[in-house]
Amino acid sequence: MRLTRTFMAALMLMASSCLWAQDANLKKNLAERLPSLPKIEEVTKTPMPGVFEVRVQGNELFYTDAKGDFLIQGVLIDTKQKRNLTEERNEKLSSIAFDSIPVKYAFTQVKGNGKRKLVVFADPNCGYCKRFEKDLQKIDNVTVYHMLYPVLGEDSKVKSKNIACAKDRAKTWNDWMLQGVSPPAANCDNHNIEAIFEFGKKNRINGTPTLFVADGTRVPGAIDAAQIETLLNSVKQ
Numbered sequence: 001m002r003l004t005r006t007f008m009a010a011l012m013l014m015a016s017s018c019l020w021a022q023d024a025n026l027k028k029n030l031a032e033r034l035p036s037l038p039k040i041e042e043v044t045k046t047p048m049p050g051v052f053e054v055r056v057q058g059n060e061l062f063y064t065d066a067k068g069d070f071l072i073q074g075v076l077i078d079t080k081q082k083r084n085l086t087e088e089r090n091e092k093l094s095s096i097a098f099d100s101i102p103v104k105y106a107f108t109q110v111k112g113n114g115k116r117k118l119v120v121f122a123d124p125n126c127g128y129c130k131r132f133e134k135d136l137q138k139i140d141n142v143t144v145y146h147m148l149y150p151v152l153g154e155d156s157k158v159k160s161k162n163i164a165c166a167k168d169r170a171k172t173w174n175d176w177m178l179q180g181v182s183p184p185a186a187n188c189d190n191h192n193i194e195a196i197f198e199f200g201k202k203n204r205i206n207g208t209p210t211l212f213v214a215d216g217t218r219v220p221g222a223i224d225a226a227q228i229e230t231l232l233n234s235v236k237q
Contacts, residue, residue: 026052029068037071046076046085059093059204061086094204095216102199103145105192107169112141116232119212121149121200124159124176124183126208132222133177139228146173147196149208157193159183164191 023043030037038056046053046063054062054071063072075086101119120136122129136144148164150156159176165186166172175181200210211219215235223231 026054026064026066026068030054030064030071033068034071047078048076051076053089055093059090061089091217094218094220096203096212096218098212098214098216101145101147101212102195103147105196106145106147107164107173109144109146109170110142111139111144114141114143116142116235117145117214118142118228118232119145119147121147121196121205121208121210123150123152123156123208124148124163124173125150125152125156128222129209130177132209133174135223135225135228137178138225139232142232146170147200148191148193149196149200149205149210150193151197151200151208160193161191162186164188164193 026043027040030040038058038060040054040056041059042053042055044053044055050065051063052066053076054064056062063074063076064070075084077084077086098117098119103119106119120129120132122132146169148160150160159182162183162185163169163172163176165188166183172183176183199205207220209222211223211231213219213231213235217231217235219231
């Protein structure tokens with residue numbers, strides 16, 4: 001029995017070594033032949049025989065053969081299961097562990113029982129964010145963590161600071177985003193906007209609004225009320 005286990009372990013080690021060598025050779029070939037290709041971070045097998053996923057810096061996905069003779073940029077679809085494998089992989093790569101999001105820097109709105117959780121990175125001058133906020137008013141039983149994320153210029157930074165330093169941040173936010181009432185000037189030392197911005201930059205939050213739900217799923221861009229409900233309900237409690 002001990003010999004069998006040792007033999008199996010040796011086979012697994014050999015297989016792992018072969019895969020590592022193949023991946024290293026594949027990376028070498030692609031890097032030499034396509035010097036403009038961003039740094040290859042990971043090579044993994046796909047369900048399609050002979051096709052490998054190549055993840056480059058920035059989490060962009062390509063597909064190639066075992067030798068790197070051909071490179072495909074596009075979408076891989078499983079026609080039997082009707083699944084967009086590229087989209088699923090991108091969703092997984094863009095997700096963030098919910099516990100890692102610094103919601104302590106957010107201002108919070110609780111609606112109904114507040115059981116469902118939604119983090120929103122938003123710029124106060126973002127038109128899509130304003131449209132999203134109007135749809136968000138139709139959603140109940142959710143805790144919304146608003147992360148002020150001024151990416152659209154200096155005026156966005158000023159408005160974000162005025163909102164973050166207001167006595168009632170949620171009301172000041174809603175007054176501006178829903179009614180167009182400018183946030184009164186306010187100052188404080190604990191607005192944490194820089195900390196939120198650094199987190200967003202580190203995690204490639206490149207636009208607003210960007211949403212996260214409790215399982216870490218990321219949704220870039222404004223979605224309507226029905227889509228918000230679907231998103232929140234998709235999270236397993």
